[in-house]
Amino acid sequence: MDLDKIYTLCKEVRVHGRYITNVHIEPILKSLPEYFNLSVIGKSVKAKPIYAVKIGTGKTKIFMWSQMHGNESTTTKALFDLFNFLNDDTDEARQIKNDFTLLIIPILNPDGAKAYTRVNANDVDLNRDSVNLSQPESLLLRKTFEEFAPDFCYNLHDQRTIFAAGDTNNPATVSFLAPSYNSEKEYNKTRMIAVNVIADMNAVLQKYIPNQIGRFDDSFNINCIGDMFQSLGVPTILFEAGHFQEDYEREETRKFIFISIISSLLNIKNNNIFDNKLNDYLKIPQNKVNFYDIVYKKVKINNGSLKIITNFAAHYKEVLVGENIVFEANIAEIGDDINKFGHLEYDCEGLEYSDNFNNIPEIDRKADFYLNKNKKFVNGLNKM
Numbered sequence: 513m514d515l516d517k518i519y520t521l522c523k524e525v526r527v528h529g530r531y532i533t534n535v536h537i538e539p540i541l542k543s544l545p546e547y548f549n550l551s552v553i554g555k556s557v558k559a560k561p562i563y564a565v566k567i568g569t570g571k572t573k574i575f576m577w578s579q580m581h582g583n584e585s586t587t588t589k590a591l592f593d594l595f596n597f598l599n600d601d602t603d604e605a606r607q608i609k610n611d612f613t614l615l616i617i618p619i620l621n622p623d624g625a626k627a628y629t630r631v632n633a634n635d636v637d638l639n640r641d642s643v644n645l646s647q648p649e650s651l652l653l654r655k656t657f658e659e660f661a662p663d664f665c666y667n668l669h670d671q672r673t674i675f676a677a678g679d680t681n682n683p684a685t686v687s688f689l690a691p692s693y694n695s696e697k698e699y700n701k702t703r704m705i706a707v708n709v710i711a712d713m714n715a716v717l718q719k720y721i722p723n724q725i726g727r728f729d730d731s732f733n734i735n736c737i738g739d740m741f742q743s744l745g746v747p748t749i750l751f752e753a754g755h756f757q758e759d760y761e762r763e764e765t766r767k768f769i770f771i772s773i774i775s776s777l778l779n780i781k782n783n784n785i786f787d788n789k790l791n792d793y794l795k796i797p798q799n800k801v802n803f804y805d806i807v808y809k810k811v812k813i814n815n816g817s818l819k820i821i822t823n824f825a826a827h828y829k830e831v832l833v834g835e836n837i838v839f840e841a842n843i844a845e846i847g848d849d850i851n852k853f854g855h856l857e858y859d860c861e862g863l864e865y866s867d868n869f870n871n872i873p874e875i876d877r878k879a880d881f882y883l884n885k886n887k888k889f890v891n892g893l894n895k896m
Contacts, residue, residue, distance in 0.1 A: 592618070842878055
């Protein structure tokens, strides 16, 4: 089964980029065939509708939700690619619809999505609200979970560009976690099923992005929804969509989330989830904070009082401007001992730094500067 080719045919071109809100998904949701069973299952703090799509007639029930954090939209795009796949009359699509009942919330946090923030309109992180259930979105998620009584939960998120797959210079393009169900981080039957599903997805992804799959930290926090659902006896899998080379819009990463979801469904359908694959799971390297977005090496600083050759690094800050996300490069670290990789690296070869301030790079300042007066860097990038 050529999942790469299938993705190309199924990609939903009407959702793209990083800024995905109800406004973007509503026309697509309302154009779905009736057998997708679209409904409004609740409202956000600001009374925005929270949609769910229920599809399939099978006995195995899978509950998926995306954009619990409003600014994490990559997996939402992958869900719409999944809808297109399920709307095709292929053998694989028919098999999935016959064997599964899928209940999918594309955007759980529409207020956070509109504001492009992690939190909801009450400034609460919904993924730290599984005990208090203080927010309408948290209550809705729990109520839906209890009424649907799923056999599996897919908790869909984005992760920052800082993460590498282990202690390498390979970005963690996709990371997974079978969350802990207790503070001892033990493996019971429920967690082992999640482990086995992840091991199978990793085996598939290695064919597409070898050495770019990570394993998220499994520290137990019952306030996190994945840990809570795992502790309640439902195999739960955390998906983290990360960085692929030069893909800040995450149009490549969405493909690998799509491939992960499809391959997981087919493996569950074929009962490939009951062998003990813990060793395979633990071989997936744990995420490590190993990246800056840009690293500048061997830069000469000479402002009269300071004369050195050193390094500095920049991170992108994602800023909502109108309907677009703008990536603003800000200086994040300065010094000889920068030990992280850059997704982009410049060897500045001892050229002299200058800017419109005091000719010294400073933390949190936008990365606009010159090298030897004639190489201009705008928003972190060399423009001449």
